[in-house]
Amino acid sequence: MASATLYSVSDGLASALLHALGSVLPGPARAAVTNPNVIVGLAVLIFAVILLAASMLNTILLIWWERKLLGRFMDRRGAMHVGFAGLLQNFADGLKLFRKNTFQPQEADPLGFYTGPCAYMVTSLIIFGVLPISSGWNAGTLPLTLLLALAIFSFAPLFIFVSAWSSNNKYSLMGGMRSAAQMIAYEVPILLAVVAVILVAGSFNLTTIVYEQQNYWFWGPLVVALIVFVAGMLAEMERIPFDLPEAEAELVEGWNTEYGGMLFAFFMLADYLRALVGSILVVLLFLGGWTMPTWVPGALTSFPLAGIFWFMVKTYTVFGLFVWVRASLPRVRTDQLLRVGWNRMIPLSLLSIFLAAVLVTVKCLPLLGCVPGVGS
Amino acid sequence: MASPITAKEKPSENPILFVARPMATAARQFAKSLIRPATIVYPYERLEDPTFRDRVAVASGRPIGVGHVWDNYRGVHALNIATCISCNLCAFSCPDLCIEMVTVPGGDPKHPKKCPEIDYGKCSYCGFCSDACPEGCLTMTTRYELSVARRAEMVYSPEKLYDVFRTKLPMNPIRVERPANEDAILLDPPLCIGCNACSRDCPTQCITMLDIPKPAAKPGEKQTKRIWKEPVINDSDCVRCGTCISVCPKECLFWGTRK
Numbered sequence: 001m002a003s004a005t006l007y008s009v010s011d012g013l014a015s016a017l018l019h020a021l022g023s024v025l026p027g028p029a030r031a032a033v034t035n036p037n038v039i040v041g042l043a044v045l046i047f048a049v050i051l052l053a054a055s056m057l058n059t060i061l062l063i064w065w066e067r068k069l070l071g072r073f074m075d076r077r078g079a080m081h082v083g084f085a086g087l088l089q090n091f092a093d094g095l096k097l098f099r100k101n102t103f104q105p106q107e108a109d110p111l112g113f114y115t116g117p118c119a120y121m122v123t124s125l126i127i128f129g130v131l132p133i134s135s136g137w138n139a140g141t142l143p144l145t146l147l148l149a150l151a152i153f154s155f156a157p158l159f160i161f162v163s164a165w166s167s168n169n170k171y172s173l174m175g176g177m178r179s180a181a182q183m184i185a186y187e188v189p190i191l192l193a194v195v196a197v198i199l200v201a202g203s204f205n206l207t208t209i210v211y212e213q214q215n216y217w218f219w220g221p222l223v224v225a226l227i228v229f230v231a232g233m234l235a236e237m238e239r240i241p242f243d244l245p246e247a248e249a250e251l252v253e254g255w256n257t258e259y260g261g262m263l264f265a266f267f268m269l270a271d272y273l274r275a276l277v278g279s280i281l282v283v284l285l286f287l288g289g290w291t292m293p294t295w296v297p298g299a300l301t302s303f304p305l306a307g308i309f310w311f312m313v314k315t316y317t318v319f320g321l322f323v324w325v326r327a328s329l330p331r332v333r334t335d336q337l338l339r340v341g342w343n344r345m346i347p348l349s350l351l352s353i354f355l356a357a358v359l360v361t362v363k364c365l366p367l368l369g370c371v372p373g374v375g376s
Numbered sequence: 377m378a379s380p381i382t383a384k385e386k387p388s389e390n391p392i393l394f395v396a397r398p399m400a401t402a403a404r405q406f407a408k409s410l411i412r413p414a415t416i417v418y419p420y421e422r423l424e425d426p427t428f429r430d431r432v433a434v435a436s437g438r439p440i441g442v443g444h445v446w447d448n449y450r451g452v453h454a455l456n457i458a459t460c461i462s463c464n465l466c467a468f469s470c471p472d473l474c475i476e477m478v479t480v481p482g483g484d485p486k487h488p489k490k491c492p493e494i495d496y497g498k499c500s501y502c503g504f505c506s507d508a509c510p511e512g513c514l515t516m517t518t519r520y521e522l523s524v525a526r527r528a529e530m531v532y533s534p535e536k537l538y539d540v541f542r543t544k545l546p547m548n549p550i551r552v553e554r555p556a557n558e559d560a561i562l563l564d565p566p567l568c569i570g571c572n573a574c575s576r577d578c579p580t581q582c583i584t585m586l587d588i589p590k591p592a593a594k595p596g597e598k599q600t601k602r603i604w605k606e607p608v609i610n611d612s613d614c615v616r617c618g619t620c621i622s623v624c625p626k627e628c629l630f631w632g633t634r635k
Contacts (some may be wrong), residue, residue, distance in 0.1 A: 072407050076415040328402035329395065 005136030006047060013061065014043035055128040057310075059272045060090045065316055066272075066323050073327035097268075100261035108258065109166035116163025117259065117266040123155045124273040131280055132207045134290040134307030144204045146285075150194065153236065153277060156270070157183040164255035175254030179245035182235055185341030186242075190232035192349035196225040196356035197285045210289030217288040221359050225352035226286045228345055230321075233278040235337070239322060240272070241329040242337060249331075279312075279318040287314050298349060394531035427450035449518045450501045453494055454545065455537035456481070456513040461579040462490040463617035466505035466514050475505060480534050487577070491534035497521055510615035517545040560611050560634045561620060567628035570603035574629060583620060584611035 018039055022030035032038070064087055071078025079086030091220065104113055120236070130145045132138030132150075142148065157179050164176025198204060200222065201212040219226050235242040246254030256267045283289060290307035292300070332340070416422075457480060465476040474495040483489030492514060508517045517540060524530055532540075549600070576582040585605040607620070611634065621629045 068407075072409045072413065073402055075405060075409045075413050077413050077417065323407070324399060324406075326404060327406075328398040330398075 004051040005049065006138065007043070007136070010047040010050060011039070011043040013046050015039045018042060032238065041083075049086065052125065055125060055273065055276070056269070059269055059276055062095070062272050062316075062319060063090045063257075064274050065319065066326075069320055069323045070327055073324070094265060097265040098262055102261040102263055103283065105168055105258050109168070112162045112166025113258075116159050116166065117263045117270075120156055120159040120163070121266045121270045121273075121311070123152055123159065124270040127152050127277045130206070131277070131284070132210065132289070133311055134196040134305070135207075136272055137308060138207060141207065142205070143208045146194065146198070146204045146209065148283065149206070149277070150191065153274070153281075154183060154187050156274065160255050163259075167255070167258035171251045171253075171257045172255050175247075175251050175257070178251075179238065179255060181334070182238070182244060182337060182341075185215050185280055185338050186232045186235040186345070189228050189341065189345035189349040190236065192346065193225040193228040193232065194285065196349070196352040198224055198355040199353065199360055206284050206289075210284055210291060212287040213289050215294075217286065217293075219286040222352060222356060224348055224355060226282075228349045228352060228373075229285065230282060231340075232345065234322065234325065235341070237275045237278050237322075239275065240326040241332050243331060244334055244337060247331060272364075275319060275322065276315070279315045281321070282318045283314045285312065287318070289314075416617055449520075450503045450516045451545075452496070452517055452519040452522065452532070452540055453492075453506065453537050454515050454517045454541035454543075455491060455534055456541050457491055457534055457538045459511050460489070460491050460513055460515040460534075461513075461615070463579045463615055464490075464508060464619065465508040465510060465615070465617050466492045468618075469504040469508040471502060471504060472498045472500050478534065492537070493531060494537065495531045497527065497530040497613060510617070517543075519543075557633070559631045561609050561614065561616070561618075562628055562632040562634065563607060564628045564630065565594050565606060565611075567626045568606055569626055570605035572603070572605070572624060573623045573625060574607050577619050577623045579617060579619060580613050580615055583607045584610070584612040601604075 020032050022033040025033060025334060068078040068086070078090035080192070082089040082092050127149050130142065130149050160179045161176040164172040164179070197209065197218060200218060201209040203209055203212070238245050246256065254263055259267060290311040293311055300306070409413060462477065464477055467477050475492045477490035478493045479488045480491045501516070503516055522530070571587065572585055575585050584607070586608050588603045588604050588606045
């Protein structure tokens with residue numbers, strides 16, 4: 001287990017910086033600069049910068065990962081010219097989008113048109129503040145991080161709807177409407193599936209949920225909840241086969257039809273940020289987070305930052321599963337999507353809650369495996 | 377899987393198969409292309425590169441469509457300046473008017489040597505020029521890379537086309553046989569004034585001026601002032617370029633079938 005934590009790293013960096021600065025300053029200024037409160041303030045800033053940089057870097061890497069995987073699924077190679085194996089291609093694309101002109105449709109409402117993408121981006125970024133990456137590498141020990149993460153996560157369709165409505169375009173509006181309908185259909189089963197996890201883990205705290213899985217990852221006992229959660233996450237992230245809100249074939253680009261340049265890049269980045277968050281949530285809730293099973297050799301789990309390494313491996317594998325689904329399945333119709341959501345997903349998630357309750361009571365079930373007992 | 381769907385085996389309505397079957401197909405495709413995708417990484421690998429063909433097409437046992445020598449490929453032209461006879465036939469035959477005959481060093485001062493200069497901004501690669509070339513000095517090669525930074529670089533001078541020729545790329549087969557019943561250039565003798573223009577400008581020197589008997593002057597009529605010579609055309613050497621017809625001042629040469 002790594003001894004360094006995100007707090008200790010940023011705190012050490014801040015105090016080292018400020019003490020170095022204070023050593024060249026006269027007395028009173030030195031006292032002001034090396035004030036513990038100032039150090040803590042700078043540490044929080046550094047902490048936020050590290051989080052932002054890590055999340056954005058991982059998002060861009062995720063886009064690269066999807067392009068490479070999707071390429072192989074389509075019998076081609078994906079991006080490969082810029083940088084090693086095309087690693088820098090997305091930076092080049094981002095630079096291109098950054099340089100482009102941002103314009104606004106004539107009849108659009110500027111307030112919603114510009115705040116929509118920014119709020120979408122911001123709400124997607126906030127979630128990273130509450131997701132634990134490894135032991136100690138989280139923003140805080142809030143007791144209800146899972147609930148907070150899901151609440152922020154389901155906040156985004158509101159801003160999609162705002163930006164779609166204020167674009168004053170029928171395709172945008174249709175995409176926004178679909179997004180809202182999709183959110184209502186899939187938010188309920190996701191939350192019900194999470195209830196199963198909460199029942200078994202006995203906590204809303206993501207860190208606790210991960211540590212409850214040290215012996216048994218939840219994907220075995222709670223496989224029904226996992227299926228519901230993954231399908232619901234696909235719909236929440238608006239990825240194929242549930243990408244109705246931005247169906248290119250029918251709605252041009254859906255709710256981001258009218259956006260270009262950096263605003264479009266915001267939407268694109270936020271989409272992948274949400275995909276990253278979805279993968280991380282699947283890993284945290286069902287695949288044991290940064291913990292590894294006991295039969296894995298100790299050398300593989302004890303090197304520095306091993307937790308983060310395994311966490312990233314799992315996250316990218318889960319995202320690979322999403323890419324696999326995207327490469328295989330066609331887009332569903334709206335009525336199919338809603339029927340699956342209301343008629344299949346909700347009964348399934350209720351079933352998973354029932355199974356979780358039975359598991360908590362009897363500890364072990366044939367075929368499904370065991371869970372750690374609550375409070376036992 | 378590849379067989380067409382008959383009435384018996386409809387796509388399954390079972391939702392699990394509906395998801396599982398495409399995913400299995402995608403996984404199989406993924407596994408197959410992990411070894412080598414079907415795409416050719418063009419700037420680094422080329423179909424016409426024999427080492428690439430050996431390594432990929434033969435070693436993987438996968439046939440790669442057009443990977444063989446394209447002996448009828450119509451790419452950039454190759455021009456052998458040494459054998460060009462400046463007959464203009466390429467420029468005449470060009471449907472896009474992209475060929476211009478420009479002077480190259482090597483001709484005598486009176487009759488400069490002219491070779492084709494090709495504007496690839498206009499060229500449609502129809503190959504009429506290389507078909508028309510009587511000497512086989514203008515052919516088309518397998519070179520297909522023409523991207524340039526400036527528009528002026530799209531115009532290939534004869535020297536540049538000669539550089540292409542010297543790369544010894546595979547070239548189109550050269551037409552050697554002439555059709556048996558081809559039209560020849562005929563002379564309307566009463567109109568000829570024996571001016572020697574046709575013989576002078578013939579690119580193959582197949583026109584010889586021969587003496588003709590000077591008729592006796594009729595009494596009371598002034599003797600016509602003319603050179604008593606007449607062109608005789610060697611049909612086997614003639615390339616049918618029509619230069620003689622265009623330079624004839626009296627329009628006494630014309631196309632026709634020799635009896």
